[in-house]
Amino acid sequence: MSFDAPFSIALSIGAGHLCPPNLFHNIEVMRRREYLGQLELMVLLAVVRPSARDAYGISIARDIAGSSGRQVALASVYAALERLERKGYVVSSLGEPRVERGGKARTYFRPTAAGIKEARETHAMLMRLSGGPSRLGGEPA
Numbered sequence: 001m002s003f004d005a006p007f008s009i010a011l012s013i014g015a016g017h018l019c020p021p022n023l024f025h026n027i028e029v030m031r032r033r034e035y036l037g038q039l040e041l042m043v044l045l046a047v048v049r050p051s052a053r054d055a056y057g058i059s060i061a062r063d064i065a066g067s068s069g070r071q072v073a074l075a076s077v078y079a080a081l082e083r084l085e086r087k088g089y090v091v092s093s094l095g096e097p098r099v100e101r102g103g104k105a106r107t108y109f110r111p112t113a114a115g116i117k118e119a120r121e122t123h124a125m126l127m128r129l130s131g132g133p134s135r136l137g138g139e140p141a
Contacts, residue, residue, distance in 0.1 A: 039080050044090070
């Protein structure tokens with residue numbers, strides 16, 4: 001039996017069911033949900049920031065490095081931006097050609113309404129999971 005295709009099984013125990021009839025439908029819906037990876041989230045947050053009105057690859061990488069202390073490869077930033085654009089979280093536009101860039105135009109990125117919503121929801125979820133910043137502590141392994 002393959003678990004990749006949608007299917008419906010109800011295991012009976014007496015008069016009740018072990019699994020609700022819509023459980024596997026819910027699993028299929030959850031499987032389709034694309035969660036943001038850590039770099040995608042950092043890139044999206046850098047684009048969503050109010051100071052990022054003219055966000056482009058290098059400015060995003062610098063923002064991430066300055067805010068997180070982590071250096072990120074520019075190619076990784078552009079790969080994350082492509083994934084975010086495919087998901088509908090950012091849109092890109094070409095600026096004017098620049099002499100200092102040899103006549104090449106910068107590609108600027110702006111968040112969409114869906115991108116802002118995803119950033120807010122992910123931030124809220126992380127805060128709930130951590131119990132707020134003051135509750136992080138734990139015991140090291």
